[in-house]
Amino acid sequence: MEQKLIVSPSPHIHSGDTIQKNMYAVLIALIPAFLVALYTFRLDALLITVLSVLFCVGFEYLIVRFIQKKEPTVLDGSAIITGVLLAFNVPSNLPVWILALGALFAIGVVKLSFGGLGNNIFNPAIAGRIFLLISFPAQMTTWPMPATAAAATDAVSSATVLGALKHSPEALPAIQEMFLGFEPGSMGEVSAAALLLGLIYLLWKKVITWHIPVTILATVALFTGILYLFDPIPLYDPLIHLFSGGLMLGAVFMATDYVTSPFTKKGMMIYGVGIGLITVAIRLWGAYPEGTSFAILLMNAFTPLINNYTKPKRFGEVVKHG
Amino acid sequence: MLKSFRIGGIHPKENKLSAGRAIQPIAVPAQVIIPLSQHIGAPCQPVVKKGDKVKVGTLIGKSVGFVSSQIHSSVSGTVLKIDKALDASGYKRDAVYIKVEEDEWEETIDRSESLVSESAFTPKEILEKIAAAGIVGMGGATFPTHVKLTPPPGTKAEVLIINAVECEPYLTSDHQLMMEKSDEILVGITLVMKALNVQRAIIGIENNKKDAVALFTQKAKAYPGIAVEALKMQYPQGGEKQLIDALIRRQVPSGALPISVGAVVQNVGTIFAIYEAVQKNKPLVERVVTVTGKEVQRPCNLRARIGIPLTTLIEAAGGLPESTGKVICGGPMMGKALASVDVPVTKGTSGILIVPSPEAKRKAMNDCIRCGKCVEVCPMGLNPTLLMTLTEYGVWDKAEKNAITDCIECGSCSYTCPANRPLLDYIRLGKGKVNGIIRARKN
Numbered sequence: 001m002e003q004k005l006i007v008s009p010s011p012h013i014h015s016g017d018t019i020q021k022n023m024y025a026v027l028i029a030l031i032p033a034f035l036v037a038l039y040t041f042r043l044d045a046l047l048i049t050v051l052s053v054l055f056c057v058g059f060e061y062l063i064v065r066f067i068q069k070k071e072p073t074v075l076d077g078s079a080i081i082t083g084v085l086l087a088f089n090v091p092s093n094l095p096v097w098i099l100a101l102g103a104l105f106a107i108g109v110v111k112l113s114f115g116g117l118g119n120n121i122f123n124p125a126i127a128g129r130i131f132l133l134i135s136f137p138a139q140m141t142t143w144p145m146p147a148t149a150a151a152a153t154d155a156v157s158s159a160t161v162l163g164a165l166k167h168s169p170e171a172l173p174a175i176q177e178m179f180l181g182f183e184p185g186s187m188g189e190v191s192a193a194a195l196l197l198g199l200i201y202l203l204w205k206k207v208i209t210w211h212i213p214v215t216i217l218a219t220v221a222l223f224t225g226i227l228y229l230f231d232p233i234p235l236y237d238p239l240i241h242l243f244s245g246g247l248m249l250g251a252v253f254m255a256t257d258y259v260t261s262p263f264t265k266k267g268m269m270i271y272g273v274g275i276g277l278i279t280v281a282i283r284l285w286g287a288y289p290e291g292t293s294f295a296i297l298l299m300n301a302f303t304p305l306i307n308n309y310t311k312p313k314r315f316g317e318v319v320k321h322g
Numbered sequence: 323m324l325k326s327f328r329i330g331g332i333h334p335k336e337n338k339l340s341a342g343r344a345i346q347p348i349a350v351p352a353q354v355i356i357p358l359s360q361h362i363g364a365p366c367q368p369v370v371k372k373g374d375k376v377k378v379g380t381l382i383g384k385s386v387g388f389v390s391s392q393i394h395s396s397v398s399g400t401v402l403k404i405d406k407a408l409d410a411s412g413y414k415r416d417a418v419y420i421k422v423e424e425d426e427w428e429e430t431i432d433r434s435e436s437l438v439s440e441s442a443f444t445p446k447e448i449l450e451k452i453a454a455a456g457i458v459g460m461g462g463a464t465f466p467t468h469v470k471l472t473p474p475p476g477t478k479a480e481v482l483i484i485n486a487v488e489c490e491p492y493l494t495s496d497h498q499l500m501m502e503k504s505d506e507i508l509v510g511i512t513l514v515m516k517a518l519n520v521q522r523a524i525i526g527i528e529n530n531k532k533d534a535v536a537l538f539t540q541k542a543k544a545y546p547g548i549a550v551e552a553l554k555m556q557y558p559q560g561g562e563k564q565l566i567d568a569l570i571r572r573q574v575p576s577g578a579l580p581i582s583v584g585a586v587v588q589n590v591g592t593i594f595a596i597y598e599a600v601q602k603n604k605p606l607v608e609r610v611v612t613v614t615g616k617e618v619q620r621p622c623n624l625r626a627r628i629g630i631p632l633t634t635l636i637e638a639a640g641g642l643p644e645s646t647g648k649v650i651c652g653g654p655m656m657g658k659a660l661a662s663v664d665v666p667v668t669k670g671t672s673g674i675l676i677v678p679s680p681e682a683k684r685k686a687m688n689d690c691i692r693c694g695k696c697v698e699v700c701p702m703g704l705n706p707t708l709l710m711t712l713t714e715y716g717v718w719d720k721a722e723k724n725a726i727t728d729c730i731e732c733g734s735c736s737y738t739c740p741a742n743r744p745l746l747d748y749i750r751l752g753k754g755k756v757n758g759i760i761r762a763r764k765n
Contacts, residue, residue, distance in 0.1 A: 003408065005646070005647070005648055005660060005661060005662070005663075006647050006648045006659065006682045006683065007412075007659045007660070007661050008648075008659055008684060009659075009732050009735050009744075009746065009747050009750065010650075010654075010656050010657055010658070010659075010731070010746070011654065011655045011656070011679060011733030011734075011737050011746065012648065012650055012654045012655070012657065012675075012682075013334060013491070013654040013655065013681075013737060014661065014684075014685070014737055015332070015334070015737050015738050017695075017738065017739075017740040017741050018678035018685075018742075019688055019691055019741055020743075022691075022693070068677045073688075076688075106670060108664065115565075115689075117689060117691060118688075118689040118690050118691045118692060118741075121687065129758070145479075154356050172703065173450065178407055221758065223332070258691050258692050258693040258694070259691055259692050260692075261696045263692065263705065263707075264697060278364055303557070311705065312697050312700070312703045312704065312705060312722075313329065314572055314702065314703035314704065314705050314725055314728065315552075315563060315573060315576075315701065315702040315703045315728065316563075316573045316575040316578075316728075317573075317703070318619050
């Protein structure tokens, strides 16, 4: 009796790592920020997040199934992440039809028209946010007061920290409130503390390395810190910059998107520095109060170029070049 | 901090199921098939014919050309025929079929167990004895040892490196050999140091073999110039270039040999064979083989004569389990999957790994998500996903520029890829193509 044996080239074992495992780890890392969003913006946050995920997953399924006529792979988790991140990037009182448009743009245009997961040039959630910000500037910049604020009862709109920084610095919340997330803003961005917890989880699970988030945050801190040394006004306060706006969410969850960031450590650091510099430049001197999303989008475009110029250091090169 | 190589690397689960199992000799079956090509280089010319009587140690295949290695009979008996036989490579190649009768050895071979530590041989004589005994690299590469120990003109060896890393999961043959034959191995090292005229030797052992590290550290004290270094566990530390980098912090340049940085690397099993060849006059007719696998009844380390069918070894370990999906000759990272277990043990057979069916199948491949994990783990500092794409589209000039020929085929990229992409399959294909193009250009 001869058993049929499987013949395949080596290696014959695999680490067991999968795309799903990485994606679901990112979702787990987003839980703390989601909990803060629930606490700060109550049911609206839940509604927007659930709807955003449903829109993203739904559009992906429909487009892949009926337009591309392929087997949908919505369960790989990437569309769910796009949904959550898109929700985190909008005010919790955004009209639902606008949210749906954003999801359609992110999934349909930015992700699937480029070939789906792995082939998109830009991060879908970032591009979706920017699409909405440019198309619906009023709705996208009308933030509800946090439910935790004292006069929250029926306040419907308030300025974000970065908005206040540029126009009315006397209205700034305390730095610890910013850190914990009890300030106005897009729902998932507000709590730097919760996002940092997510970062620790991602580093621990080895889903990402420190290179991108740390270089972004360090660049922002350094850039504003130098200005602050010369002119200590709130506009240049590095702590305010670190803990406000979309910086933390962007640095931890959006800039680290595998698909749209460089391969090598050196490339990741160039990319991180670029994002940090552009973010601060837009925040201080641009027309918009916040620049993280634009910075990530721009650096996404530079990723292939960075990859081209930051080849990994080959074995033996050390010797060859002395 | 324990030393290791400086670029890339992975740490697969060790699964050393047969660790600590004493080496058992295995009975010789009624017939053996000894392939005439068990090494890198030209196959041997048979020097026996049908009906000839042979003893253990009788030369049956003469090496032709510089890069080649002698082949001896591992049994006593009568030559049945010289014919094609399937070997572990999956090809049918010339082999000597021998009917086994008794167990008679050539008289020149010293079969006693006593340690012979004194040696009056000159370097030249040592090399001649190694060549005559048909010794090849026993870590799996099977490159003729006497060639490797003859540095090209204009180069000079400074340090001998002993590869006792055994970084492949599951395999334990080198480890067990070290535990049982430490004195012989140390004498073997002094012989090779003499042959190369070097004053320094370093034994590199991964730190999962703490008993071997302790044993050799203690015993090496009696041998001037021999040092022992425990290394951090990291695959592929047993790769020649990686081991040199780990131990002496020198990186062999692309396309160059270890001798270019003054190093010569020898596997610990090869060293033992050298000891037997030089001090005991014993040609390479047997070796230690690990037979292992998650569902194997008795994972073990066997001393097997060359030419015994793998089935006999598998029987000794409790037989092929029902669940078997794949049988690998060698370790799980770089070993070869066999189409049939009815092939003979050869000089390069370090282990037989039996993989249960569910684990034997590959998972479906997804699109690359550009996570860069393959780049991170590549010990040669290459970009595997780029090389795969370049091979897919046949862009050979770019593949060459991105150093596809540097790939050592360790498989770390495929092992790591979360999208299950067969990176190494493609790179191997591309490497072959590019090497062909480079050769054609030279001619």
